Amino acid sequence: MIDLLTDLLEQARKRGATAADAFVVEDQAFSAQVRLGRVDTVKHAREQHLALRVFVGRAVAAASTSDLSRDSVARLVDEAVSLARITAPDDLAGLPDGANLCQTIPDLDLCDPKGHDLAPEEKIELARRVEAAALESDPRITNSEGGDFGDRRARYTYASSGGFAGGYETSSFSLAVSPVATQNGEMQRDSWYHVTRKRARLDSPEDIGRIAAGRALRRPCRRVELHHLPTATTAAWEHSDEGIARQLRRAESIAAECAGADERFRAGLAAAEVDSVFPPRPGPACGWCDYRQLCPEGRAASAPRHPWDGLAGD
Numbered sequence: 294m295i296d297l298l299t300d301l302l303e304q305a306r307k308r309g310a311t312a313a314d315a316f317v318v319e320d321q322a323f324s325a326q327v328r329l330g331r332v333d334t335v336k337h338a339r340e341q342h343l344a345l346r347v348f349v350g351r352a353v354a355a356a357s358t359s360d361l362s363r364d365s366v367a368r369l370v371d372e373a374v375s376l377a378r379i380t381a382p383d384d385l386a387g388l389p390d391g392a393n394l395c396q397t398i399p400d401l402d403l404c405d406p407k408g409h410d411l412a413p414e415e416k417i418e419l420a421r422r423v424e425a426a427a428l429e430s431d432p433r434i435t436n437s438e439g440g441d442f443g444d445r446r447a448r449y450t451y452a453s454s455g456g457f458a459g460g461y462e463t464s465s466f467s468l469a470v471s472p473v474a475t476q477n478g479e480m481q482r483d484s485w486y487h488v489t490r491k492r493a494r495l496d497s498p499e500d501i502g503r504i505a506a507g508r509a510l511r512r513p514c515r516r517v518e519l520h521h522l523p524t525a526t527t528a529a530w531e532h533s534d535e536g537i538a539r540q541l542r543r544a545e546s547i548a549a550e551c552a553g554a555d556e557r558f559r560a561g562l563a564a565a566e567v568d569s570v571f572p573p574r575p576g577p578a579c580g581w582c583d584y585r586q587l588c589p590e591g592r593a594a595s596a597p598r599h600p601w602d603g604l605a606g607d
């Protein structure tokens with residue numbers, strides 16, 4: 294694809310473009326949905342898309358096609374250059390200087406080539422298993438809007454007349470289910486899903502199904518865990534009913550305070566009054582605050598902290 298793009302840029306230059314860039318996306322996607330154990334839909338799509346942007350001086354135009362044949366590519370170049378010639382110049386239009394473009398492309402390990410090796414029947418079986426796990430996890434799960442498995446593989450290739458040409462490949466895998474719970478004559482639907490780049494890292498269908506069922510049943514979540522990766526330590530806390538209620542009251546109180554401040558702000562405040570709506574209350578926790586860059590009082594009160602700085606050292 295890099296050859297196709299560099300040839301395209303050369304054609305654009307010969308037709309009068311002073312600069313150009315282009316990309317191709319080649320995309321392959323599969324999805325299967327199973328509902329109540331039966332295959333509902335299976336989709337398999339292959340697509341490719343070529344887009345070209347040309348500059349004639351400071352005038353810019355773009356054109357795209359899904360037909361990568363020689364004739365179609367030649368027409369694309371003609372169209373883009375003709376459009377740029379009738380477009381008003383924009384002083385800010387242009388490509389980055391070639392010296393600023395990346396020359397070495399790191400391997401970010403975004404693709405899982407072997408992960409896509411599953412046969413369609415095996416992918417459908419994963420969708421069947423995730424739905425079955427949700428349906429079997431509790432007798433109150435009485436219905437389902439379906440279990441889904443999907444995978445997608447795409448290659449992006451980009452080239453610029455500034456001197457860059459490169460590409461990368463990416464994968465994604467997903468599993469999802471939407472069970473329906475029935476209790477006391479009422480029905481409730483909820484869902485759970487997991488998406489990864491590597492199929493081996495996808496949560497098991499059974500785990501996803503059980504979580505989805507728990508959400509549909511509104512099972513209270515009591516356990517909170519903090520996973521400290523450098524030491525592989527897990528700190529856990531089991532909330533009591535009273536503790537959950539207390540946290541809810543605090544969250545509602547903060548929300549009410551925010552809503553009041555928002556109302557006063559929308560009603561119109563002089564610039565000097567803005568801080569009176571939400572006055573800074575600096576303290577040691579300012580080191581972790583997302584707003585410290587905008588808050589001189591907070592910056593003066595505490596040095597910036599890492600999220601894990603509150604943990605005991607190893």
Ligand code: SF4
Nearest residue numbers: 573574579582588591
């Ligand atoms: S940095 Fe400012 S906004 Fe953040 S907690 Fe401290 S005082 Fe409040």
